Amino acid sequence: VGTQKTRRGRLKKPFIKVEDMDQLYRPFYLQFTNMPFINYSTQKPCSPFDVDKASSIQKQTQVKLRIQMDGHKYGGSSVQLQLKEKKKKGYCECCLQKYEDLETHLQSEQHRSFSQSNQYEIVDDIVSKLNFDFVEYERDIPKKKRIKYSF
Ligand SMILES: [Zn+2]
Numbered sequence: 001v002g003t004q005k006t007r008r009g010r011l012k013k014p015f016i017k018v019e020d021m022d023q024l025y026r027p028f029y030l031q032f033t034n035m036p037f038i039n040y041s042t043q044k045p046c047s048p049f050d051v052d053k054a055s056s057i058q059k060q061t062q063v064k065l066r067i068q069m070d071g072h073k074y075g076g077s078s079v080q081l082q083l084k085e086k087k088k089k090g091y092c093e094c095c096l097q098k099y100e101d102l103e104t105h106l107q108s109e110q111h112r113s114f115s116q117s118n119q120y121e122i123v124d125d126i127v128s129k130l131n132f133d134f135v136e137y138e139r140d141i142p143k144k145k146r147i148k149y150s151f
Contacts, residue, residue: 011029014031014034015030015031016029016030017029036049037049039051088101088103089101090102094111094115095110
């Protein structure tokens with residue numbers, strides 16, 4: 001196909017290329033505009049790989065600005081929700097399945113049947129060897145009659 005790019009060439013500098021010595025796997029690369037630089041002038045618990053404070057503050061304000069702009073479009077709360085939802089993406093090791101939204105996946109047929117299966121016996125076996133030494137209270141039963149302080 002004519003539109004397909006050729007997969008040959010040299011990496012643009014600066015870069016890091018890692019490959020296994022037997023050459024059985026695809027190499028992977030990091031290409032930067034700037035290689036990490038040890039910055040001794042950052043304040044103490046900050047990473048020496050932090051870029052200069054001025055530019056990182058600039059970045060933060062840029063992100064804030066974008067959120068504010070989106071906020072005008074969608075309303076502030078929905079932007080926060082969108083940010084939260086992004087975090088909930090992941091991979092379920094029980095179902096061996098990627099999911100876009102954690103809550104939705106937890107409600108799915110496949111996951112629910114796993115969660116109610118006996119696949120957790122291996123955990124229960126270990127738990128059964130532990131000693132339960134908390135004080136166990138009876139369940140609070142809500143009293144129907146409220147104590148009246150009137151005469
Ligand atoms: Zn699952």
